[in-house]
Every structure is written in structure tokens, then in C-alpha cells.
Amino acid sequence: MKKTIACAFAVITVSVGVSAYVSAQAPDDQAAPVYGVKLPEGYRDWKLVSVAQENGQNNDIRAILGNEIAIKAYRENIRPFPDGAIIARLAWRYESSPRNDTVFPAPQSFVAGPPTNVQISVKDSKRYAGTAGWGYGQFENGLPTKNVAAVQSCFACHAKLEKLEAKADYVFTHYSH
Secondary structure, eight states: OHHHHHHHHHHHHHHHTOOHHHHTSOOOTTBOTTTOOBOOTTGGGSEEEEEEEEOTTTOEEEEEEEOHHHHHHHHTTOSSOOTTOEEEEEEEEEEEOHHHHTTSSSSOOEEEEEEEEEEEEEEOTTTTGGGTTEEEEEEETTEEOOOHHHHHHHHHHHHHHHHHOGGGTTOOOOOOO
């Protein structure tokens, strides 16, 4: 039954002019568009690579986590990252904490507020050859962002970084010891 439905979807998709990427496979509600990246199982338990704060339009704080392959590459300064490395960026609104500030002599405490999104970068030099070996996905509330333009813009941003620092392998975050 599922094969018949998937096949019928492909015929409908092609006839209405949706991209070949979508028409060649059945839809996957858990995969981000363009690269097909999914939230990795257990990513919240990965080791910390670093933390970051983004001001301006983002106004968030972030924890950057890595799977075992990424952590080993970070610790041993291996670039380019080996295939199988996965980096997760978790972001939350950056908020002051009136509760914590009652303990301190002045307002000074800032904490993670509501989550904004999770971004995943997956290194697979064969599958993502067209984007320097990296595939990207963005997720909100555990579901992939279906905005194709937003996901496609990931590589463009990472490529700008590579022009500044070629040995970064398209990765913004440095390992914090």
C-alpha cells in the first residue's frame, strides 16, 4: 500500500512541477528540505563544543554540541572534518533573569528563554559534494523547517566564512577547552 501511495505522489508531484528532489522520493515529515537532514537520535546528550551569543536580529544564546566524531576532530584539530561528523546548534532567546538578579547586587544574570531552533550540520563528502561535504537542516519544536530558501541559505553563509578562514572547513564554532 505504501509503495502505491508513494508512486502516486511522485506522478502528481511531477505533473504540478515540484522539484525533482521532492518527486524522486516519498515525503519525509522528519527531514529538512534540500539536504534531507534529520534530528539525530540522542543529540541533546552529545558533548559541548562551545557556547555563543548572537545579538541584533537573532538575540539568542547557543550551545554547540558534537557527536563523537566531531568532538574527536575538534580535540585533535582535524580539518577537514571526517565524514560522519555532526554538529548541532541549539538556540534560545537571550533573556535577563529577575529571579537570579534578586541574589546579586545588580541586574547581571542572563539565561536561556524560549527555544528558537536547532540547526544540524552533517559531514558526508559524497552525499553533499556540491556544498563542500556539508548538509544542513533547521528544526523548530522538533520538526524540520520546510522553508527551502532558509535551508539553502545555510551553505552561502558558511561559504563566506571559508573565504576568511580556509582551514575552518565551513564551520563557525571553535572548540572551547
